[in-house]
Each structure stands twice: as C-alpha cells, then as structure tokens.
Amino acid sequence: MHNKTIAELSAGLKAGEFTSVELTQSYLNRIDSLDEQLNSFITVTPELALEQAKQADAQRATGHVGILNGIPLAQKDIFCTKGVKTSCGSKMLEPFISPYDATTITKFNDSGAIMLGKTNMDEFAMGSSNETSWYGPVKNPWQLDSVPGGSSGGSAAVVAARLAPAATGTDTGGSIRQPASFCGITGLKPTYGRVSRYGMIAFASSLDQAGPMTRTAEDAALMLNVMAGLDSRDSTSVDEAVPDYTADLNNSLSGLKIGLPKEYFSEGLDDAVAKVIESAVKEYEKMGASVKEISLPTSNLAVPTYYIIAPSECSSNLSRIDGVRYGYRCEDPKDLNDLYIRSRGEGFGAEVKRRILVGTYALSEGFYDAYYVKAQKTRRLISNDFNQAFADVDVIMGPAAPSTAFKLGELSDDPITMYLSDIYTIAVNLAGLPGMSIPAGFANGMPVGLQLIGQHFAESKLLNIAHQFQQETDWHTQTPDAFK
C-alpha cells in the first residue's frame, strides 16, 4: 500500500479496496517502526489521524467526496495546527500549542485529508541540511549518514521513505526543491502569492511560499489544487484564478522551448550531477522540445542579495517570539531585559541567531541604504533577467543543487558553502517564480533533482513538463532499499 501515489490511493479508497482508517493505520505503523532511523517527525498524531480517518470514511459513505478524502499527509512543523505542538524546529516554540489552524491546514482538513504528524525541519526554516533543528538532524533515507537537505528535510525524508504518500514543505530560498533533489522526490515551490502564508510561521515574508512534496507531478497537482488560492487573511496572496492543475498534465511537449542558463552549469557544479542534468535534458529533446543556452547574468548576485533580505526580514519576524506571551521563557528572569535576553539567548539556536544578527545589522541606521535598499535593487535586476529570458523560452532548466546530499556534519562549520548549496534555487524566490525539482537520476549513488523554472503562475505548465518526464522515466519510482 505504501508504494502507491495519492492518485492510486484515492482510487483504491474509492473502489473500496481499503478504508482510510486501514490506510492511515498502515502509515502510522511504518512511522512507528521506521522513523527512529530517520527522525523525520517532530510530532506524530495517531489519535487525531485515526479520528480524521474515521470521519473521512463516514463522509465517503454518505456520497461525493474530493480526491484527497482519506489520504494521509505529513505537515511541515512550520504550519500552525490547532491543539497540536507547532515548534518550527525550535526550542523557542517547544511549548507552543497553536490555538488556530494555518489556512493550508484548514484547506487540507476541509478536503478530508488526514494529518499523520508534523515533520522535522531546520529551526525556523533556516538551514539547508536539517541540522539546525533543535529536535536533531533528519537522516537521508538513501544513505543514513547523509543529510536530507533543508529546510523541509523531514517532509522530503518522509516521502522518500514512504512514511506518507505526500507532505507539505515551504521554500524561502530552496527549502522544498533542494531537499526534494537530495531525497529523490518531486517538490514544487509555487509562485509567490499562489498559496496563503497565513498560519505559516514567517521566516522571510517576501520569499516564503508553501508547496507540495510528493512522489509524482500528478500528486503535486492534486495537492496544489487544494492549497492554491486567494486568502482574505493574507494580503500577499494573489487573486488569480485557480485552474485544475491536473488538466494540462498530458499535453504534448512538442515544440517546448527549454532554456539552459550557462551560469547554472559553470564552476561549483558537481560533474556527476551535471551529467545527470544533461541526460535529462536529452530526454526532453526526444519528446520534441528544443534547447537553447541562455544567460542570467545576475546569477552571482542571488546569494548575497538573499542573505541581506532574508535575514533582515527574519530579524523582525522572529522578534515577536520574546518569551512574553508564549514559547520558551528562561527560569526566574530578574527583570524585563533579562527575560528577553536569556529567553531568546537560550531558546534560539546558533544559525537563527546568526541570521537575526546579520539582519539587525543590515537594517541599522546608517547601513540600511547600503544593504537593504541595495539588495532590493539587485533583486529587481535578478527578476528582470528572468523576464528577459522568458521572452525566448518556455521553461528554464538546470540542477536544483550543485551536488548530491552531503554528509551529516560535513558543512556544519562552513556556513558559506552551506549557503551556496542553494545557489540555483534562491534567485527563483527573489523573482517570485514557480520552481520544481523532479528526480532525474543518480550521481554517486544519490538522487539528483532537475530544476524546472516557469513564469509567474505557470504551475500548470511546470507540472505538465514534469509529468511528461515521469511518463518516460522511472527515477521518481525509485525507493531506498531500507524503505521498500
């Protein structure tokens, strides 16, 4: 049962081959027996899941239900879930039981989906390896001494190890696509504003976007059908019609124009990864697509720009977590300043503190123009680069990450190299574009993700391009031996 996709499971539920309670129980059993090796969940919610499954079955018995009815999912612990611990991977929110549901959670609940639990993640989504989680690192199901990527590393590992058919992730600079690449699954970061951010704990508000992490493009389309849409609670969500994302999956790719940015295939890219990407592109040529080299000349500005804007926003966003109203509070504060300083000093981890400090500095009087304002200008240039490129091509392709998953601890003391592991994904967030990573092969025994970048609101197109690849290849069906 656990090797089935959402589409297959939904068909099974519909045909009465099994109930949601049986399905949910089977996943709970897998989590129970296998997650000890992975540490991919922070919280498992078996009672809630089985209760939801019972209701889903009852609802199905009464008549018409949606495709996700009764399907178990894992939710990244960044989404507020009513009555359930929402820690965001941090000691700071270890005691936080959210009194409300994020819009994404509400939508999944309304669709009849089941929540198995909350997945592990880098603390406040700040990290590329899942090693910054206060709950310990997640292991890569393909090789337990390797990282699963981050920050949605728990969700990626869960899907790769078949502990859930799909999960949610969030992506601020690559946090869906890079772990999808490292774990050999399908991950979609939608256009900024496509999915509501309400109830998703903010890291960098102008970059954060939630999306599905699945085995197939078809499943990603089914998930996005539920997640996408305008939300009156999120002013940055966009009033753009939500199509049926499965409608275009089978369109022919004949005549598709693919752009390969030369900057994505230069220094820093692992040769074995490059080979996998090249052969994936050849696969598209076989399907009738044409390929063209393009240039995104400001690519080298993406990481520095991101590391001004994201820390600036996070330094402000995380200030509310101050130990006053909720979350971790130090023992016996002697006065207000002591309460602030020790609660935050003891509660936040090193990477979070590093970014808060960088952001606080960048926004300070006298530095604001030199850093933040300038970063906003380069952000515009990066966005212009993409707009120009899309005048000639339908989709941009390249690697999702410069390498395959690295070893646990390998880059812990090297933040710069760690930051560079998001070099191909960050620009997409700065420009607000949709991006995907799909399994494209293996290098050095580890999965490699092909990144697809589309124009604003071109999710249907990306899903079509991804789905067609998955019709011709079987990389997305590969499962790590230990989790077959």
Added chain:
Amino acid sequence: MQWEVVIGLEIHVQLSTKSKIFSGASTAYGAEPNTQACAVDLGLPGVLPVFNGEALKKSVMFGLAIGAQINERSVFDRKNYFYPDSPKAYQISQLYYPIVGEGFIDVDLEDGSQKRIGVTRAHMEEDAGKSLHESFHNQTGIDLNRAGTPLLEIVSEPDMRSAKEAVAYMRKIHSIVRYLGVSDGNMQEGSFRCDANVSLRPKGQKEFGTRAELKNINSFRFVEKAINVEIERQMDILESGGTVVQETRLYDADKNETRSMRSKEEANDYRYFPDPDLLPIVISAEEIEAIRSTLPELPDAKCARYMDTLALSEKDAKALTVDRDMADYYEAVQQAIGDAKMAANWILGDVAALNNKHAIEFKECPVSPEQLIGLLKRIQDNTISGKIAKEVFEAMYAGEGDADTIIDKKGLKQITDTGAIEAIIDEIIANNPSQVAEFQSGKDKLIGFFVGQVMKASKGKANPGQVNQLLQTKLKP
C-alpha cells in the same frame, strides 16, 4: 537674552473604525483586558495583518480637510522595538511614504489674529497595548485590547511660538477631526494624544536650538502647562550658560514638572523597513475625489456662512462652530424657530452655561434641540416671557419634561387677559398713592417701580408689554 520658543506637535488621533487597523477585533473602549484581542493582535506566530480600508478613508478625509497632498501610493513600514505591550515587537507605521503629505491649518490666536501652522505629514499606524503596573505584585500585566487600534499621527512644522499657540493648533485639529467624524477625540480615553517638541533659540537666530520631546500629554490644559514648565526649564539652563540635552521627557501633572525618560544615546534604532506582509496602499485620484465629495462643512466655512447668511457676529459664529455637536444643535434650533440671533443667544448663554456647570459635552446635553425649540416657540407666541423661559429651561435640564408640560404643571402661562392685568394694576395703584402722585408730577422713572410691582403680584406671568401699556393709560392724571 531674548529667547524665542519653537514648538512642533505630533498628535495621535485614534480613528473611529469599528474594527482594528489590521485585524477584525473590535476597537470599543473599556472591555475586560484582552477580550478584544484576536490571534493577529496577540502577535501569534504565523498571523498576518490585513489592512482596514476604513482607516484609509478617514485618513484621506483629514488630509483633504487640511488642503494636504494625498499620496496615491503609501507604504507601511515596520518600526522595530521590544516592549511587552508591543506584541509583534514592531509597530506597523508609515515612515517613508505616508498617506498624507504637506498641508496647513489656520488657527485663531487670543489677540484675534490668525496664524497659519504647517502640517508636515500625517501617517497611519497601529496603537500599542497597555502595560498595567497596578494590582500585580512585582509584575506587570499586559492588556492588548488597544493593540492594533488605528491611529493617524499628525506631525506639525515647528511653527508655534508659545504654549498658547500650541494649544490653539491642537484645539483646531481636535475640532477638525470631530467635524469629519474620523475620531471621537475623547481625550480621557486616549483617543487624542499629543507629543510636543520644544526648543529655545536666541531671538533672531535661524538655526533651531536643541529640543526636548514631551511625551503623551492628554489634555489641552496639560499641554499648555507642560510646555510652559519645559520652556522655563530650558531657559534656566541656557541663561546659566548650560546646554539643553536632546532627550525624551515625561510631564508629571501632579508635580507640574517634566523629567527625563531617555536620552538620545539611549534612543532605539527602530530599523524601519517596508512591511513585506502588506502591499503598498494605492488610492486613485477618482477615489480621492469620491471621498472629497463626502466631506462635511468644516468649522471655518461654517463660521463664514453664519456671519454671511445668518448675520451673526464673528464672536458668536466662531463660538458656535468650534464644536460640531454644538453647531449641529444650533442649526436644528435655528432652522425651526427662524430666529438666528435668538437661537445663538440661548445656546451660547443658558444652554452652554448649564453644560459647563455640569461638565457635560454638547452631544450629551439633557435638553434636546427639539425640547429647546418647544420652549423658544412659547416665547415667540407669547405664552411665556423670556424670564419665565429661563425657569422652564432649568426645569427641562433637570429632566422635568417638555416646555409645555412644565409650563402647565407650574402654571407659568403668561397672563394676557387685559381684564386680569387691569385688576392687578388697579390694586397696585390703590395701594401706592404717594408713588402715583410722584409719577403724575413728572417722575417718569417710577414706571419701572409699577411694572415691577405688577410683575411681582402676577408672579412674573403678566405680559410685560401689556403691563407697560395699561400702566401708562391708567396712571395718566
């Protein structure tokens, strides 16, 4: 040395929207602590602000009322600082692109002259919660009901030269926001608060002196006192050769002194940057014009109209138009009785006097315009005299009913029956032979004595005109 005082004011006006500026929670005053604070107001993780368009409309109304530039694109910024009653640890405000640009108002000074005071800008922002230091032993309570209440911060140019000018400016702004209905202007409840920047410079010098900012002054009286004691403090320092330190000071009304809160060095670096959770606020020229068409008549225009078309004196017209409730009251009465002067005299006289005596605002006046109209009509139709009317008015004010009820109940109806008045006059003439003789020998002034006697005997109810006429006839030798 001769010193010149330089004052600029920052006035915080609570906009009277039903819900908060970025959440759906109620803004009503006086609820149990933290019962009007939703997830957004509490600053829970993951929540997002959604802008309340009512606050925009009200801000634009104010901008138009002071002839200011309305910025078609304005942007919310975050002002970052840690404090327990600031739940997000930042306040959403507008630093770089405020909704209202430069404007001005004309204020009336005590010597009768007018002065134009520049308004630099006005921007929208959210209020903080309250820290409650009482009733928590060694701890501080936090009430977030007020957190997220919409404010319009109105920043003046440093154009004022005395505490009195500052108060005149503040009163004018108060009058305008109340006229517009954009704020209830209630100072006790903190809907209208003021910070004052005060500095001194040698007369004739162009550069400004170092200023102190006086925080959160909540009444017209305290503004004047606070500024004056601050002027004295700075003058003492400067006269004795010292230098004023740039700092924030707090006015203590009990001790009538200002004291230092924090110096410039201790001031926060607020790290302003555009709030990424909110889109820029865009309003089109057409929308601005639509709002302009809803503006009510403002005090200056109303005052001019009262002088031009109702022939009131400037003094009366000004007095009637400061407070919109008073002006509305006046217009209702004036229109119904058709006598602008009579209505003005009553409202500025008896009505205002009793309101002042009982410290009652015009909108809470226990005598409604309809009740006053009922009374004045009885003067006009000679049912009662003006003097009796004052007695009836006091009874109305005390809640004894409408004019007609009181007149009936107390038997105050004027005596206009000639026979009845003649009977009283005959009796008075019979009882005062010597005065009659004196009058008849040419002491005309004694007519007053006879009128008084008749009015007294009739308990004030005899029609004074008739009494006079009949006396003149009967006293003729």
